[in-house]
Amino acid sequence: MNVPLAQKSPPRFGRVQTVLRPLLGAALGLFLFYRLYNVIIVQHEYGPETWTRLLIAGLIIGSVYALIAIGYTLVYGILFMINFAHGEVMMFGAYSTLFVFEAFKAIKVGSDPVLTFSNAYPVLAILIAFVVGMSVSALIGYLLERIAYRPLRKAPRLVPLISAIGASIFLQNAAQLLFSPQLRDVTNPEVLARGSGWSLMVNGSKVILPYTGVFTFVLSLILLAGLYLMVQKTKLGRAMRAVALDKKTAALMGIDVDRTISLTFFISGALAGAAGVMWGIHNGLVYYFVGFIPGIKAFTAAVLGGIGNLPGAMLGGLFLGVIESVGPAALGLDFQLKDVIAFALLIIVLIFRPSGLLGERLAEEKL
Amino acid sequence: MKTLLRKSFANGAVFGAIHIFLVLIGFNTLIGTLLARLTGVKFSGDIPPAGALIVYTALLALLGGWAAARKSKSGSLEKNLAAGAAAGLASGVFALLLSLALGWLLTHKVDFRQYLAYLSFDFIRVTLYQLAPLPGALSALGLFLFGGALGGLLRGLRGVNVVQRFSALLRRVWGKLAEKVNLVLHGRYRLALRVLLFALLAAAVVLLPLKWGSYWNYVTGTVGLYVILGLGLNLIVGLSGQLVLGYIAFFAIGAYTMALLNSPIPHNIMLGFWPAVALGVILAALAGLLLGLPLMRLRGDYLAIVTLGFGEIIRILLKSDMLTDLTGGPRGIQNISGPRLFGVDFNSDIHFTYLILAAALLAGFVYHRLERSRAGRAWLAIREDETVARATGVNTTRYKLLALALGAAFAGLAGAIYASRNQFTGPDEHSLMASINVLSLIIVGGMGNIPGTVLGAFALKGLPEILREFANYRLLTFGALLVLMMLSRPEGLIPTHRPKYPLPSPDQQQKGREEVNDDL
Amino acid sequence: MKATKLIVFLLVAALLVTACQNPAAPTAAPAEAAADGVPEICKTDAFGCAVFKPGDVLKIGMGAPMTGGDASYGIDISQGAKVAVQDFGDLNGFKFELVAEDDGGTAEGGAAVANKFASDPAVVAIAGHVYSGATSAAMPIYEKAGLPMLSPSASLPALTTMGSSVFNRIVFTDARQGPPAAEYLFNKLGIRKLAALHDGSDYGKGLAEAVVARFTELGGEVVVTEAITKGETDYTPVLSAVASKGPEAVYFGGYTAEGAVIVNQMKQTGLENVVFFGDDGTYGADFLSRTGANGEGAFATIAPIPADSPEKTAFDAKYLELFGKEAGSLSPYTWNGYDCTAALISAVKSVAVLGDDGSLYVPRGALVTAVRTLTEYKGISGTYSCDATGECNTLPPMFVVVKDGAWVPAP
Known part of the structure; x- marks a missing residue:
C-alpha cells in the first residue's frame, strides 16, 4: 500500500497549540489533584465503606457498558460506521429476559403450589433466558444489517448513520407499541434475587456485594475474553480482521465478505443480547427506552478506549462505569453531574490521546 | 418456474412476517380507521368496521403480490400472476396461523395484553373480520391469495402489448410536454419567466402567512427555524466535512441567551429582543470556537462523540441544581418577551412567521456567499482531503474553526428566535434527539446545498406534523421512512452536483480508507 | 432549476391546502351570519360560539407525550380521559370525542398542538397539557383562542402566577x-x-x-x-x-x-x-x-381521596377491561386524566345552548369562566374547586403508608 508520508508523522499544528497543550495538561492535572486531595483527604466526606460501595456499583455497570461497547467496536472496526441502533438491540434482549422469566414463573412444578419452574431449576431457567435473549438480539442485529445497512455500503459515510438512527427510532417505537409503554420488573429466580448478596464488613459497616452484580461482572469478563480469543485465534476471527483491514484483498483471498459482515452483526447482536439479559437480571427494570442511555454510554466507552479496539472497548467500559459512580463523590460534585464528569473526561482524554486510551486497532495494522 | 415459485414463496413469507408485526402493533386498525374515515363510513369507538380491514388486508396482499412479481423480473403475464399468487399464498399461510392463534386467545378468553399490548378481544374480533376464528382465518388466507394474485396480475399487465403501447404513448406525450416546458424555461423568455417565478414566490411568501391560519404558520415557522439550523450544520458537516452530533447545544446557547435576557424571572434584565439576538449569535459562535480549539486534531467519529458529549454537558448543566439560580433549572424560563420593530409588538404568529422567513432568507444568503468564497473553497478542499489541503497551503485548523464558529452562530440565531416565539425554553428542549433531527435533515435533503436543506427541513419537521393522523405510530412511521429514504436515495432528495475528477491514487487519507474498503 | 421547480410545486401545494381548508372556515366564524336561531349569548360572548350541527362531534383536545421516552404518561392519561368521554360524552345526542395529540412534552410540540387545536373550530376545551414545558408554550395560544385548559398533571408553580385566564389544573402541586x-x-x-x-x-x-x-x-x-x-x-x-x-x-x-x-x-x-x-x-x-x-x-x-368510592372501583374495572392494565400502572395520573376530562365535559354541558335551529351553541368565553369557577366538582380522585388563579386542588394532603403490602392512611 502506498501510504502517503504525511500520514505517518502526526499532523503539524500551529505553535500556539503545541505550547498550549502541555500547559493545559499541567493545569488540568494540578487542578484535579488538588480537588481530589481536598475532597478525599481534607474534607474526608466519605469513609472507606462508601468508596467500596461506589467502586462495586461502578464495576458492575461498567462491565455491562463494556459488553455493549464491544458491539459498537466490532462493527466500527469492520464497516467504519456507528451502529446507532445497537442500544435497541440490547433492549430486545432485556425484554426477552422479562418474558422468559414471566413464563417460567407461571409454570408450576410438582405438587408444591408455590414452587415455580424458575425456582426449581434456576440454572436451566437462566440458561434459557440467555439463549433466548442472545438469539433474539443476534437475529435483530443480523436483520438490521441485511435490511438497513447492506444496501448502503457504498454510500457516503453519513448515510448509514442516518439509516441506523431511523432504525433506532423504529425499533424503540415498535417495542413500545408491541409491549406497551409500561415499566416492567423482571422476577429473577430466587437464587439470584435482586438485592441479596455477600456481606463484607468494611470499616465497621456492612457492604453488600450483590449476587446479580457479581454474576454480571464475571459473565461479562468471560464473554469478552471468549470474544477476544475468537477474534485472535479462529478462522472466523481471522476473516473478520482481514475484512477490517482491506475488504477487496480479503475478497480476493477467498473470504466471503458479506457473510463475515453478517456474522459480525450477529455476534455483536448476541453480545448486546447478553448485556440485555444481564441488565434484566441485575437492574430488573425493562421498558422500551431502556437501551437508549446505555447505548450512548457504551458508544462513549468504545471511543474512550479507542474505537475498533477490543481490549480498548472493555477498558473504556469499565473506566466509564467507575468514573460515573466514583467521580462525583471524588470531585465533591452533585451526582446529577455524573454524565458531565464522564463526558468531560472523554473530551480531556481525546485532547491528549486523539485516538482513545489504547488507540484504534481491530486488524493488526491500521491503514 | 420452480425457482420463481420458490423465490416468490420466500418474498411472500417476508410479507407474512410484516403482516404479523403490523397486526401485533395494531397498525391494521389504524389503517382501517383511516380508510373508514376517508370513505365517510361512521363507526363508534376506536374499532373500525370489518369491511375496512378487509380492504386493508387486500391492499397489503396486493402490494406483496406486486413486489414478488416485480422481483421475479419476468415479462410474461402468467409468470407474474404465478409469482403474485405464490407470494399471496405464503403470506396467507402466515396470516392464517396468526388468525388461528388470535382466535384461540379469543375462544379461551385469554387476556394477552400484559405481553402484547394491542390484543384486546374487540381488536381480535375485528382482525378476524368479525367472523368466527376458523372462517376468519380462512378468509385472511383467501384475501391474501386473491390480493397477491391480483397484484401479480396488475404487474404482469405491464407486459401486455396494449398496455405497453399505451404507456409508451403516455411517455412520449410527457416527454414532448417536458421538452416544451424546458424550451420555454430556457429559451427566449427565460428572464421574464424567472422574474415571474420569483414574483410569484415572493407573493406567496408574503400572502400565505396571512391566509392559512395559526397552525400552518407555526409549522412554517418551525420549518424555517430548522432551515436555519440545517444551513448552519451544513457549513460544518456538508462543507467542511466535520461530523458534529451535539449541534443543538449552540441552539440552546442562543435560546437561553434570549430567555435569560428577556424574561422577568429569574433575572429581570429585559434587554430587548435585538441586542439579545446579537448576543446569542456571538455567544454561540464563541462556544463553537472554544469547543473546537482543543479538538481540531480529532478525526470524524471522535469529533462526533465529543460534540455529542458537549451537547449533553450543556443540557445537564442547564437543568442542574448547581446552576438553577442562573438558568432556572428544570423549570426552564417562562414569559420571554417578543421583539418590537417600528413600534409594533411582535405577538402574533404572523409576525413571527415573517421574522423567521426573513432570518431564513438571510441565513440562506450568507450560506450562499460563504459557499462561493475563499473560505468555501478551502472547506471543500478540507472535506475532500485534509492532508492535501494542508499541503497546498490551506490553514486547515483556522478554516475548520471558522466553519464551526459560523455554523454555531446560525444555531444561535435560530435558538434566540425560537425561545422568543415560544415564550418559553427549558433544558429538555435541547436533547440529543434534537441534534439528531438536524443532522438527519441535511442528509435526507441532500448535503451541502440550500434547496436540499429546505426540502429536508420540510421532510423532518413538516412530515411528523403531516403524520399526526398516524397518532401513536407517528415516530414508528417516521423511523421507517428515514431508513427507506436512505435506501432509495442515499445522496439525499436533492443531491449536490459537483464536477468529479478521477483521482490518481486510491489512497486518500481518512475518507479514502472507507472508499478503498467500499469499492468492492 | 430543478430545485426552483420543486419549490414552486411546494408553494402550489401549500396554496391548494389552504384553498381546501377554506370550506371548513365558515363553521369557525361567529354565528352572526345565521341570524335566526342563534342564542343571544353568542352575540355578547367575547370569543363567540362554537356551533355544532346535529351529528357533529364536540372535541376535547389533549396535548401529551404519546411517543418517546415519556409516552407512558400521555398514553395513560389519554386512556383515562377516553373512559370519561365514554361515561359522560353525550349531550342531547351530540357526542364528545377526545383528540389526544402528541406534543412530546416539549415547548415546540406543545405550541404546534395548541395551534392545531386553536384552528379547529370543533375543539371546545383542552384537557392538558400533560407536561409543564409544553403547557408553558401552549398557554398564550389558547389565551388568544379562548380555549379553557384543565391540566391533569402540569405542576410547575409559575403556570398559575402568570395571569392566564384559561389555565387551570387539578394536579396536586x-x-x-x-x-x-x-x-x-x-x-x-x-x-x-x-x-x-x-x-x-x-x-x-x-x-x-x-x-x-x-x-x-x-x-x-x-x-x-x-x-x-x-x-x-x-x-x-x-x-x-x-x-x-x-x-x-x-x-x-x-x-x-x-x-x-x-x-x-x-x-x-x-x-x-x-x-x-x-x-x-x-x-x-x-x-x-x-x-x-x-x-x-x-x-x-x-390528594385526599374518598377511599375507594364506587365510582373509582367502576372506573378501575372499566380501565382494566378496555386497556388490559391496572389503572395507575402506567402513570400515577390515570384518575386525573379521567377527572379533568369529565370536569371539562360537565362545564361544557353547563354553558351549551341548544339553538332553535337544532344546532348546539357553546359560548367560548362563558366556558372559560365556567371552568375557572368550577366548584365542588366531585371526581374520583378528589373534590375540585378552582380558585381565582386556576388552582383547583387546594385541600391539604393526606398521608399514607405501606403496611402489609397495601397503602393505608398513616397514623
Whole structure:
C-alpha cells in the first residue's frame, strides 16, 4: 500500500497549540489533584465503606457498558460506521429476559403450589433466558444489517448513520407499541434475587456485594475474553480482521465478505443480547427506552478506549462505569453531574490521546 | 418456474412476517380507521368496521403480490400472476396461523395484553373480520391469495402489448410536454419567466402567512427555524466535512441567551429582543470556537462523540441544581418577551412567521456567499482531503474553526428566535434527539446545498406534523421512512452536483480508507 | 432549476391546502351570519360560539407525550380521559370525542398542538397539557383562542402566577404537599436529619425544595440534597453517598419509576433502616408491586381521596377491561386524566345552548369562566374547586403508608 508520508508523522499544528497543550495538561492535572486531595483527604466526606460501595456499583455497570461497547467496536472496526441502533438491540434482549422469566414463573412444578419452574431449576431457567435473549438480539442485529445497512455500503459515510438512527427510532417505537409503554420488573429466580448478596464488613459497616452484580461482572469478563480469543485465534476471527483491514484483498483471498459482515452483526447482536439479559437480571427494570442511555454510554466507552479496539472497548467500559459512580463523590460534585464528569473526561482524554486510551486497532495494522 | 415459485414463496413469507408485526402493533386498525374515515363510513369507538380491514388486508396482499412479481423480473403475464399468487399464498399461510392463534386467545378468553399490548378481544374480533376464528382465518388466507394474485396480475399487465403501447404513448406525450416546458424555461423568455417565478414566490411568501391560519404558520415557522439550523450544520458537516452530533447545544446557547435576557424571572434584565439576538449569535459562535480549539486534531467519529458529549454537558448543566439560580433549572424560563420593530409588538404568529422567513432568507444568503468564497473553497478542499489541503497551503485548523464558529452562530440565531416565539425554553428542549433531527435533515435533503436543506427541513419537521393522523405510530412511521429514504436515495432528495475528477491514487487519507474498503 | 421547480410545486401545494381548508372556515366564524336561531349569548360572548350541527362531534383536545421516552404518561392519561368521554360524552345526542395529540412534552410540540387545536373550530376545551414545558408554550395560544385548559398533571408553580385566564389544573402541586410533608416528618415521625432527593424534573425538584425549606424552618437538619438522573435503573452510587451522611429519613420528589428503584436499592446501600418518604407521584399500586417487601413502611402524600368510592372501583374495572392494565400502572395520573376530562365535559354541558335551529351553541368565553369557577366538582380522585388563579386542588394532603403490602392512611 502506498501510504502517503504525511500520514505517518502526526499532523503539524500551529505553535500556539503545541505550547498550549502541555500547559493545559499541567493545569488540568494540578487542578484535579488538588480537588481530589481536598475532597478525599481534607474534607474526608466519605469513609472507606462508601468508596467500596461506589467502586462495586461502578464495576458492575461498567462491565455491562463494556459488553455493549464491544458491539459498537466490532462493527466500527469492520464497516467504519456507528451502529446507532445497537442500544435497541440490547433492549430486545432485556425484554426477552422479562418474558422468559414471566413464563417460567407461571409454570408450576410438582405438587408444591408455590414452587415455580424458575425456582426449581434456576440454572436451566437462566440458561434459557440467555439463549433466548442472545438469539433474539443476534437475529435483530443480523436483520438490521441485511435490511438497513447492506444496501448502503457504498454510500457516503453519513448515510448509514442516518439509516441506523431511523432504525433506532423504529425499533424503540415498535417495542413500545408491541409491549406497551409500561415499566416492567423482571422476577429473577430466587437464587439470584435482586438485592441479596455477600456481606463484607468494611470499616465497621456492612457492604453488600450483590449476587446479580457479581454474576454480571464475571459473565461479562468471560464473554469478552471468549470474544477476544475468537477474534485472535479462529478462522472466523481471522476473516473478520482481514475484512477490517482491506475488504477487496480479503475478497480476493477467498473470504466471503458479506457473510463475515453478517456474522459480525450477529455476534455483536448476541453480545448486546447478553448485556440485555444481564441488565434484566441485575437492574430488573425493562421498558422500551431502556437501551437508549446505555447505548450512548457504551458508544462513549468504545471511543474512550479507542474505537475498533477490543481490549480498548472493555477498558473504556469499565473506566466509564467507575468514573460515573466514583467521580462525583471524588470531585465533591452533585451526582446529577455524573454524565458531565464522564463526558468531560472523554473530551480531556481525546485532547491528549486523539485516538482513545489504547488507540484504534481491530486488524493488526491500521491503514 | 420452480425457482420463481420458490423465490416468490420466500418474498411472500417476508410479507407474512410484516403482516404479523403490523397486526401485533395494531397498525391494521389504524389503517382501517383511516380508510373508514376517508370513505365517510361512521363507526363508534376506536374499532373500525370489518369491511375496512378487509380492504386493508387486500391492499397489503396486493402490494406483496406486486413486489414478488416485480422481483421475479419476468415479462410474461402468467409468470407474474404465478409469482403474485405464490407470494399471496405464503403470506396467507402466515396470516392464517396468526388468525388461528388470535382466535384461540379469543375462544379461551385469554387476556394477552400484559405481553402484547394491542390484543384486546374487540381488536381480535375485528382482525378476524368479525367472523368466527376458523372462517376468519380462512378468509385472511383467501384475501391474501386473491390480493397477491391480483397484484401479480396488475404487474404482469405491464407486459401486455396494449398496455405497453399505451404507456409508451403516455411517455412520449410527457416527454414532448417536458421538452416544451424546458424550451420555454430556457429559451427566449427565460428572464421574464424567472422574474415571474420569483414574483410569484415572493407573493406567496408574503400572502400565505396571512391566509392559512395559526397552525400552518407555526409549522412554517418551525420549518424555517430548522432551515436555519440545517444551513448552519451544513457549513460544518456538508462543507467542511466535520461530523458534529451535539449541534443543538449552540441552539440552546442562543435560546437561553434570549430567555435569560428577556424574561422577568429569574433575572429581570429585559434587554430587548435585538441586542439579545446579537448576543446569542456571538455567544454561540464563541462556544463553537472554544469547543473546537482543543479538538481540531480529532478525526470524524471522535469529533462526533465529543460534540455529542458537549451537547449533553450543556443540557445537564442547564437543568442542574448547581446552576438553577442562573438558568432556572428544570423549570426552564417562562414569559420571554417578543421583539418590537417600528413600534409594533411582535405577538402574533404572523409576525413571527415573517421574522423567521426573513432570518431564513438571510441565513440562506450568507450560506450562499460563504459557499462561493475563499473560505468555501478551502472547506471543500478540507472535506475532500485534509492532508492535501494542508499541503497546498490551506490553514486547515483556522478554516475548520471558522466553519464551526459560523455554523454555531446560525444555531444561535435560530435558538434566540425560537425561545422568543415560544415564550418559553427549558433544558429538555435541547436533547440529543434534537441534534439528531438536524443532522438527519441535511442528509435526507441532500448535503451541502440550500434547496436540499429546505426540502429536508420540510421532510423532518413538516412530515411528523403531516403524520399526526398516524397518532401513536407517528415516530414508528417516521423511523421507517428515514431508513427507506436512505435506501432509495442515499445522496439525499436533492443531491449536490459537483464536477468529479478521477483521482490518481486510491489512497486518500481518512475518507479514502472507507472508499478503498467500499469499492468492492 | 430543478430545485426552483420543486419549490414552486411546494408553494402550489401549500396554496391548494389552504384553498381546501377554506370550506371548513365558515363553521369557525361567529354565528352572526345565521341570524335566526342563534342564542343571544353568542352575540355578547367575547370569543363567540362554537356551533355544532346535529351529528357533529364536540372535541376535547389533549396535548401529551404519546411517543418517546415519556409516552407512558400521555398514553395513560389519554386512556383515562377516553373512559370519561365514554361515561359522560353525550349531550342531547351530540357526542364528545377526545383528540389526544402528541406534543412530546416539549415547548415546540406543545405550541404546534395548541395551534392545531386553536384552528379547529370543533375543539371546545383542552384537557392538558400533560407536561409543564409544553403547557408553558401552549398557554398564550389558547389565551388568544379562548380555549379553557384543565391540566391533569402540569405542576410547575409559575403556570398559575402568570395571569392566564384559561389555565387551570387539578394536579396536586408542590406548595400543597411539600410543607405539610416536612411538618409530618418533623413532628409526627420525629425526624431530625433528612436527606432530600429529587429526580431533576421541575415537579420533583420543586417538591424537594419546598420540603427542605419548611424542614429547615422547623429546626431540622437537611444533611444532603441530591438529584438523580431520570430513567436510570442503578442509583446505588448516589444512595451510598447519601448513606454516609447518616440521615434518618429520605424524602424523594419524583415518580414511581425511580422511587421504586430507590426503595429497593436503599436496602443494599446501608439505608436499610431509614424511612422513605415519597409524594403523590410515588403513590399507587405499581409502587407496591415493584418494591414488594422492601416497600414496607414507605410514606407518601396524596390528594385526599374518598377511599375507594364506587365510582373509582367502576372506573378501575372499566380501565382494566378496555386497556388490559391496572389503572395507575402506567402513570400515577390515570384518575386525573379521567377527572379533568369529565370536569371539562360537565362545564361544557353547563354553558351549551341548544339553538332553535337544532344546532348546539357553546359560548367560548362563558366556558372559560365556567371552568375557572368550577366548584365542588366531585371526581374520583378528589373534590375540585378552582380558585381565582386556576388552582383547583387546594385541600391539604393526606398521608399514607405501606403496611402489609397495601397503602393505608398513616397514623
